[in-house]
Structure formats: C-alpha cells, structure tokens
Amino acid sequence: MPTTPRLPPAALLMYPGLEALVLSAGTRGRLGAVVDLATPVPFATPAEVPAEVEVLVTGWGCPVLGAQALAALPVLRLVAHAAGTVRSLVSDALWDRGIVVTSAASANAVPVAEFTFAAIIMITKDVFAVRDRHRDVRGCEAVVDQSRMGSRGRRIGLVGASTIGRLVIERLRSLDVEVVVADPYLTTTEATELGVALVDLDELLATSDVVSLHAPLLASTRHMIGADQLAAMRDGAWLLNTARGGLVDTDAITAELVSGRLNAFVDTPHPEPLPSGSPLYDLPNVVLTPHIAGAMGSEVSRMGDLAVTEVERFVAGLPPLHPITRDAMDRIA
Incomplete structure (x- = not known):
C-alpha cells in the first residue's frame, strides 16, 4: 500500500491577523498541499514556533531571526518572506546557517x-x-x-x-x-x-x-x-x-x-x-501620502501568492525564483 509522502513542517510568522490579507483561500490551500502547517496561524514570535519547523513563511511583523531564535529552530531550511525587504529579519546567524531566504519584493x-x-x-x-x-x-x-x-x-x-x-x-x-x-x-x-x-x-x-x-x-x-x-x-x-x-x-x-x-x-x-x-x-x-504606494488591501495577497510559489518550488527541489543572499544586501532595498 503506497505511503503518504511526508510534508515538511511549516509555520507562519507575522503580525496576527495579517495572514488573512497575505493568503487567499486558494493560496492557503496550495500551501497546505505541500507543507504540514503548524497552528496557531500565524505565530507572533520565533519562540512560539515548534522546533521541528523546516519552512517559515514570514511577513510584516516578523522579528529578527538571530542566533537565539535560530537555536530553537535547528532544522529550519527556508524562510519565504511574503513582503518586500528582508532587512528587518535577516542576520549573520541566518546566513551562516545556509538557510534559503526568498523575498516577495517583486510582487510588492x-x-x-x-x-x-x-x-x-x-x-x-x-x-x-x-x-x-x-x-x-x-x-x-x-x-x-x-x-x-x-x-x-x-x-x-x-x-x-x-x-x-x-x-x-x-x-x-x-x-x-x-x-x-x-x-x-x-x-x-x-x-x-x-x-x-x-x-x-x-x-x-x-x-x-x-x-x-x-x-x-x-x-x-x-x-x-x-x-x-x-x-x-x-x-x-x-x-x-x-x-x-x-x-x-x-x-x-x-x-x-x-x-x-x-x-x-x-x-x-x-x-x-x-x-x-x-x-x-x-x-x-x-x-x-502616508506610505501607501506599496501593497495595500487586496494587493497584499500578490506577495502571499509569490511566497507560496517559493515554498512549492523548494519542496519540489527546484531553485527559488527570488533568492536573497548575504552578498546582495549591500545593493538591494
């Protein structure tokens, strides 16, 4: 009897309530088809995220993923950011671990x-x-x-x-x-x-x-x-x-x-x-105007769509569409 493929454990880490804007029902379904999404959705702090999580979908409100946070996430392999700049969350510890980081800046x-x-x-x-x-x-x-x-x-x-x-x-x-x-x-x-x-x-x-x-x-x-x-x-x-x-x-x-x-x-x-x-x-x-040019309202889900696409590609063993590297940080927003 064929066995069900193991889905990598995943979690959302962003402002509570933001997930409704970031993930449409269809996109939430796509995510659930390729990862085992931990609850609650989302988590508000890295300390709450289960240690077995391999994939983080992050968004506005995600704190810095520094050495202390990463020590509690020993098997984390992907951070798919459902927003633009990753400057507020990346750290030397993240780069040193070799964790793949993607951004939805192109959608924003x-x-x-x-x-x-x-x-x-x-x-x-x-x-x-x-x-x-x-x-x-x-x-x-x-x-x-x-x-x-x-x-x-x-x-x-x-x-x-x-x-x-x-x-x-x-x-x-x-x-x-x-x-x-x-x-x-x-x-x-x-x-x-x-x-x-x-x-x-x-x-x-x-x-x-x-x-x-x-x-x-x-x-x-x-x-x-x-x-x-x-x-x-x-x-x-x-x-x-x-x-x-x-x-x-x-x-x-x-x-x-x-x-x-x-x-x-x-x-x-x-x-x-x-x-x-x-x-x-x-x-x-x-x-x-009060910083409204970027994704607002119905536009926010475009970033969620891209982040979930990055997760799908990662799970399938495909290269990311929009990877962010340490070397790129001195020339990107």
Whole structure:
C-alpha cells in the first residue's frame, strides 16, 4: 500500500491577523498541499514556533531571526518572506546557517510602479494645482493653465533601474515622454534594451521635469538628494519619492518646497511620519501620502501568492525564483 509522502513542517510568522490579507483561500490551500502547517496561524514570535519547523513563511511583523531564535529552530531550511525587504529579519546567524531566504519584493514592486505611473500622469496634468484652484473659485473662473498641462515631450528622470524602476519604465512606454535613468549598475546596452537614455545623476536632475526615486537606502545612498542636488533641479520640477525617505535630506527639501521653487510628491518621508508641525502637510506644492504606494488591501495577497510559489518550488527541489543572499544586501532595498 503506497505511503503518504511526508510534508515538511511549516509555520507562519507575522503580525496576527495579517495572514488573512497575505493568503487567499486558494493560496492557503496550495500551501497546505505541500507543507504540514503548524497552528496557531500565524505565530507572533520565533519562540512560539515548534522546533521541528523546516519552512517559515514570514511577513510584516516578523522579528529578527538571530542566533537565539535560530537555536530553537535547528532544522529550519527556508524562510519565504511574503513582503518586500528582508532587512528587518535577516542576520549573520541566518546566513551562516545556509538557510534559503526568498523575498516577495517583486510582487510588492507592482503596486509601487502603478502608483508612480499614476502620480506622473497626475503631475503632468497639473491635477493637484487644478484641484486646489477649482475648489477656491467654486467653478466661477477658468483654472486650467495650458502651459503646465500635458505629458507629451516631458522628460522623466528615474533614479535607479531597480525592479520597481523597470516596471515604471515599462508603463511609461505608453506615454510620449523621454525617459532618462541614472544608475551606476546599469550598462549602456541594458539602457538601450530598456528604451531609455543612461545619464549621470547631475544631468538627470538638471534636465528632468519629474525626478522619481527608485534607489535602495544604503549607507552610500543616504541623502543622495541633498541641497546641492535639489538646487540643480529645474524651477517648477517635481521630486517624486516612493522609495525611502532617507534618500533625501529632509531639511534641504523642506527649504526648497517652502520657497515654492520645486514641487514634491512624497509617499515615504523621513522621519515617517513627519512631525505634526512640518510645513509639508500644508504647502500647496506638496502632495504627502502616508506610505501607501506599496501593497495595500487586496494587493497584499500578490506577495502571499509569490511566497507560496517559493515554498512549492523548494519542496519540489527546484531553485527559488527570488533568492536573497548575504552578498546582495549591500545593493538591494
């Protein structure tokens, strides 16, 4: 009589309640078909996870998996992160153990790219200023400034040809715009294949109508957009940040925005959130949103789908689609 194949023990480790967003019913069923999922679902801390667990599906709220946590998980072989960056959970102990780590950053990249593309459309249509003027005059005067309207012929500068940056490039192909990219890791050949012009950061800042940030926050990129870089931007240009607030010097951008010379759409300020007294909340040339570009609501399950795909591949003996290695941590978000 054939025996039932052994399923590797697994557990979810994330904020309690998040699992309902991360795993649709169908995805939960897929996971249950390839692993023996421990209960409760999810666990809130590594100390609660059974020692026999070989597979962890993690998400927002997963604490660092350091030496102490890993000592209690002696047979752990895979961490499939159902979210973007793994920086908050990886450790030297995790890498030293040779545990496979995967990320759903590519799934989280989709809504960020969509948000960025939508923001660029709104910016080049002057939607935010038109909205404010229309509200002020209550329909009694014309509020459209034709000189500020339209995307055609605009130069869009992307800082970083990251996963998100490339998805934005793909979406911008539907517009009649010129796209330039500054990225030290992008080759001229790759830029040509993407249909963009590769330029240095100084040229991008000085010539772009919209500058959109898609670089990771590293020691080398912190405050890469400071007073000098902002001063180089065109009068009336927009800075769009859906990446990390630390890429921009907050004091420097605040000074420029208060002066009215530049405009900004900031989804990821620094600090996050900004202090309640920050002038950026009230300036007419600033659109400030509370870090909503990434996966939210129904979009979160896309990351769960990818994490479970990684688990399925691992159990089947296939290589991961999106592995994260220690060496990659010095260049990824």
